[in-house]
Amino acid sequence: MAxxxxxxxxxxxxxxxxxxxxxxxxxxxxxxxxxxxxxxxKAKIGEHRPEATSKNGENFPGKLDRRDxxxxxxxxxxxxxxxxxxxxxxxxxxxxKDCIEATQPDRTPINCCPPATAGIKDYxxxxxxxxxxxxxxxxTVDSDYYKKYSAAIQKMRNLSPTDPRNFRxxxxxxxxxxxxxxxxxxxxxxxxEIHNSWLFFPWHRWYVYFFEKICQNLIDxxxxxxxxxxxxxxxxxxxxxxxxxxVTTPLYDCLRNPDHLPPAVINLEWxxxxxxxxxxxxxxxxxxxMHTQMITQSKTPTDFFGNPYRAGDDITTLNGAGQIEQTxxxxxxxxxxxxxxxNNPIDMGTFYAAARDPIFFAHHxxxxxxxxxxxxxxxxxxxxxxxxxxxxxxxxxxxxxxVRVKIQDCLDNTKLGYTYEDVPxxxxxxxxKPKPRAKAKSLPSAPDPDQVFPTTLDKPINVIVKxxxxxxxxxxxxxxxxxxxEYDKGNYVKFNVCINEDDVNASHPDNxxxxxxxxxxxxxxxMNVKTNKRFRISEVLEELGAGDYDxxxxxxxPKSINxxxxxxxxxxxxx
Numbered sequence: 001m002a003x004x005x006x007x008x009x010x011x012x013x014x015x016x017x018x019x020x021x022x023x024x025x026x027x028x029x030x031x032x033x034x035x036x037x038x039x040x041x042k043a044k045i046g047e048h049r050p051e052a053t054s055k056n057g058e059n060f061p062g063k064l065d066r067r068d069x070x071x072x073x074x075x076x077x078x079x080x081x082x083x084x085x086x087x088x089x090x091x092x093x094x095x096x097k098d099c100i101e102a103t104q105p106d107r108t109p110i111n112c113c114p115p116a117t118a119g120i121k122d123y124x125x126x127x128x129x130x131x132x133x134x135x136x137x138x139x140t141v142d143s144d145y146y147k148k149y150s151a152a153i154q155k156m157r158n159l160s161p162t163d164p165r166n167f168r169x170x171x172x173x174x175x176x177x178x179x180x181x182x183x184x185x186x187x188x189x190x191x192x193e194i195h196n197s198w199l200f201f202p203w204h205r206w207y208v209y210f211f212e213k214i215c216q217n218l219i220d221x222x223x224x225x226x227x228x229x230x231x232x233x234x235x236x237x238x239x240x241x242x243x244x245x246x247v248t249t250p251l252y253d254c255l256r257n258p259d260h261l262p263p264a265v266i267n268l269e270w271x272x273x274x275x276x277x278x279x280x281x282x283x284x285x286x287x288x289x290m291h292t293q294m295i296t297q298s299k300t301p302t303d304f305f306g307n308p309y310r311a312g313d314d315i316t317t318l319n320g321a322g323q324i325e326q327t328x329x330x331x332x333x334x335x336x337x338x339x340x341x342x343n344n345p346i347d348m349g350t351f352y353a354a355a356r357d358p359i360f361f362a363h364h365x366x367x368x369x370x371x372x373x374x375x376x377x378x379x380x381x382x383x384x385x386x387x388x389x390x391x392x393x394x395x396x397x398x399x400x401x402x403v404r405v406k407i408q409d410c411l412d413n414t415k416l417g418y419t420y421e422d423v424p425x426x427x428x429x430x431x432x433k434p435k436p437r438a439k440a441k442s443l444p445s446a447p448d449p450d451q452v453f454p455t456t457l458d459k460p461i462n463v464i465v466k467x468x469x470x471x472x473x474x475x476x477x478x479x480x481x482x483x484x485x486e487y488d489k490g491n492y493v494k495f496n497v498c499i500n501e502d503d504v505n506a507s508h509p510d511n512x513x514x515x516x517x518x519x520x521x522x523x524x525x526x527m528n529v530k531t532n533k534r535f536r537i538s539e540v541l542e543e544l545g546a547g548d549y550d551x552x553x554x555x556x557x558p559k560s561i562n563x564x565x566x567x568x569x570x571x572x573x574x575x
Contacts, residue, residue, distance in 0.1 A: 090311045091391035092199070094182040094192040096120075102179035103524045104352055107490075110524060112175035112352070114402075115162045120394060123403035125209075125410075127417025129223075133369075134421045136227035136240040136362045146242050148224060152215035153250040153358055164396035165214045171355035173207065173395065179352045180525030190314060191525060195351070196321040197309035198302075198388055201371050202407040204364050209416055210395045211361055217398035225418055228365035231266050231332060232290045233426055234283045238262045239336070243359045253357035255338045255347040268328040269509050269517060270335040271494050271559035288510035289327060290427035294374060297323045297516065297536055299477070300574075301383045304374055310387050316489075319532045323516075324370050330519045332363055334492065349492075352524040369420045372413055377425065382411050434512045434544050443553045444502060454484065454567040457495055460504055460557045467550055467571050476573040478541075480554065482533040484567025485518060490526030491562035494519040498555040499537060500544050512543045517559070537571070 099113035139146050159166040176182060182192040194203040212226045230236025239262055243251045260266070265279045268289045277285075298304040306322035309315075336359065337349020347357045354360050374380040383389070389408035397403050410416060446462040455461070467478065480499070487493045494517055498504050501513040508514060518533040541547050554569055 091387040092309045092311050093185040095185040102181045112172040112181045120402045123405050125416045130414050131225040131418050133225045133228050135230045137236040139242045141245045150250045152219045155218040164400050174355040175352045193315040198305045200325045205368050205410050206405050208364050213398040226365050227362050229362035237266045251358045257338050270331045285509040287427040287430035288432045291430045293323045316529050330521045333521050350522040432510050432512045449569045457558045457564045457566050462555050464551050465554050477538040478571050479574050480535045480537045481570050486530045486565040489523045489529045492522050493562050494559040496557040500553050504555050504557050
């Protein structure tokens with residue numbers, strides 16, 4: 001791995017330098033570390049800091065390290081504002097008057113706050129033309145498009161470090177929003193977060209939109225549109241050539257996983273240590289994963305976008321990310337980023353640095369494309385909740401001026417002035433299939449969840465879960481809930497979930513028995529998190545010929561070395 005670091009002097013691999021963000025933010029009078037609580041971490045995995053209390057009154061242990069670190073963990077210790085977020089009935093908003101230091105996964109401080117400028121104006125898009133975002137895989141390195149995009153990124157890199165349009169400053173926007181750079185407006189004891197909730201899709205849509213506008217401005221071409229990395233179709237399941245055209249080119253990043261450069265086929269359920277399979281087999285797995293995530297497991301806005309996040313909600317106890325954010329989004333990040341140290345991944349592999357790799361934006365244009373597919377081809381619907389529609393963010397526009405944008409103004413991508421190239425969507429008909437075997441008369445024996453949980457998931461665990469009794473003629477779908485998943489948010493975490501599977505070693509993503517996974521991409525602000533993961537299982541059980549069973553076998557398979565605690569498993573009806 002030493003060769004990776006020796007390449008860091010390339011223009012597009014400059015190690016983090018405080019010179020990029022030492023000026024005061026226009027939104028604050030002073031920049032500070034979070035003063036709320038000093039948490040002492042110990043080096044050994046078996047040791048814990050004193051228990052912290054969540055807003056639900058539940059206690060859970062802390063995570064560990066070699067030194068004292070100042071972290072903004074305010075929400076862990078409870079506040080009156082956090083006790084009843086639904087009663088507040090208002091959107092979660094970032095506080096721009098006080099930007100604070102974030103922390104990297106190795107717990108060292110990092111300043112992601114924006115440089116100084118004046119004034120914030122409300123922004124509503126008013127596109128008069130619609131440009132087309134094209135498939136990155138089709139771009140050749142000798143094309144005019146590649147030359148334009150490369151020129152835009154190089155000009156962005158050459159801007160003054162104090163210019164908010166500078167490439168590193170644009171990457172810092174992502175860092176500030178997702179690594180504890182802001183607290184919640186109205187409550188400085190709670191950190192603000194745009195991942196793991198219903199903010200994920202709209203925040204990234206606005207972020208990529210303004211990045212695209214900056215590119216247009218720098219090359220003086222308002223017809224320019226960003227490409228999308230078509231990782232959901234066979235022809236796009238490799239790093240596109242335009243991002244792998246040489247270490248000195250503007251679109252290259254030296255801190256990618258060297259084992260995953262072309263011709264490697266992406267694994268949309270990738271876990272560190274996974275064995276590489278035949279490319280055609282991996283493509284089949286990927287298509288089944290996309291069908292499962294976009295169709296089988298995304299029946300409602302909450303499934304797709306994620307759970308609500310309102311003023312006063314504590315990010316350590318949110319019930320979570322939508323299906324697409326977890327898979328494939330998280331796994332594209334971890335597959336692409338380096339693994340020099342599993343607990344301190346670089347660039348795409350961790351949130352604070354992810355946007356330093358230009359491929360981040362092609363990844364997220366495709367994530368955004370999933371939103372358009374879900375609405376148009378799959379007939380999904382957006383939330384109508386005013387706490388979602390009225391949530392706002394602040395970005396820098398192409399003139400380096402800060403603007404305030406609302407979610408309600410980004411729901412139609414054509415009104416933002418872009419659409420996506422019409423390419424085949426082969427996963428629409430690529431549903432997972434049950435493994436061929438004779439129908440079992442009964443399930444294998446396994447303990448009841450109450451006999452097993454709570455426990456640390458350090459080996460595969462089987463439990464028999466009773467299905468709830470259906471009352472009346474209601475047709476609500478059954479939901480498998482993995483309850484109280486506890487982990488350090490600064491760690492890479494992943495585990496797979498199977499149902500009625502008698503051999504998890506032979507279970508693959510194109511098998512119906514493979515429900516999916518839970519994953520966490522490392523955040524810089526280390527803190528203990530407690531959340532749930534939900535899977536729709538009614539359709540799955542019917543496909544497995546188990547629709548009349550009164551109980552199911554559930555298997556959890558750890559896929560990461562970092563500790564994860566599970567507090568329970570149950571089946572409930574969709575409310």
